[in-house]
Amino acid sequence: MPNPTNARTEPVQQRSAERINALLDAAAILLDEVGIDAMTTNDVAKRAQSSVGVIYRYFPNIQSLLRALASRNFDKYRAGLTATLNKRATNALDALNVSIDVYVELSRTEPGFRVVSFGSIIDRRFNVNRKSNNTALAEILTDLLVATYGVPASDSLAFDIEVTVEIADSLLERAFLYDPHGEEPFIERLREFIAQLLEPHTKEAITE
Template sequence: MNLKAELSASSLSVRAEPVQQRSAERITSLLDAAAELIDSHGIDGLTTSDVATRSGSSVGVVYRYFPNIQSLLKALAARNLDKFTTRLQETLPEDTSDSFGAMNAAIDAYLELARSEAGFRALRFGDVIDDRFISDEPARSTGLAAMFKDILVTRYGINSTPELEFDIEVLVEVGDALLHRAFRYDQQGDERFITRLRELTQEFIDAHDAA
């Protein structure tokens, strides 16, 4: 199962797919500019003209790839998700009995992005977009929960049950809220909320490891 492709495919909304290195570099430049502006002014303050100015492009170039701000934000969220899944796959424990280590690796991958990736703390994986625009797409948290379930079942031998599916979606929702709160006032993340999430994750693993 290609987790990165499966999670990212529905999130990335780019009007013109880059077929040349030059186009790919331009899209990267536009996304980098948008991420920096989100850090400075927030999501609601993002405009295509500001993205164009920050990236050294024209508004027409922005619209060539992104028909509106929503599609640009979705593309940036998809890039965040791709970086997260790449980092997670690189750091998953080789010990197939270390299911808690796998979930800890997911927390650590999130923390790394929140501390170093421009725009990530505000946008994360894009669920915040759905709060501003009408969307029929499944929540990103649902996709993440499915990914974590697949990892735990296929790689770490956790029994696949309806309870696991529900509990992991609850954990993802709670985890997102705790991590968002951890970084609201502290750019490095308030360790109290991070520690509590690790404790809740351990409780979740203990419950399903014993099942």
């Protein structure tokens, strides 16, 4: 997985960690208010009641701050996914539907999440040549389906899950583009697509 902080200097004291979280909180709120193109380090510093110098102590530029926010989003998503799976998922399709549910809930409730999500928008804009959080998520979901729900491991499964994550990223981005609650037709069509893509892999598990 990518470095979860992407910070210039690692926070070694509680105060530093609190400052970083305050900066990320401020950036998240501003993303909802003004969007990714209009947000500046000055805006973040002002909203966090801090200074631009403090931002640059931890982040070399606005891109690294946004990537740190995306990584924090990813961590929150993983925590929510783990907690919800234990309560609601009994098979592979349940697990993938839960993965959608957790994403949708964060998009509705977590400031800045529906704008920056796991950072694919940042990677596209700045041509980042590294493993994305989407790829990391696909690997996590593939391992989950194999280890917990008995789906046979294969290159085809890994590829289909990565395709699923990329399509989900696009469809969910569209679902929340104009409606902060999410347009249900896009979300439901995503569920239908995932069921169709997963069916051959789960059939293989039944016949083995």
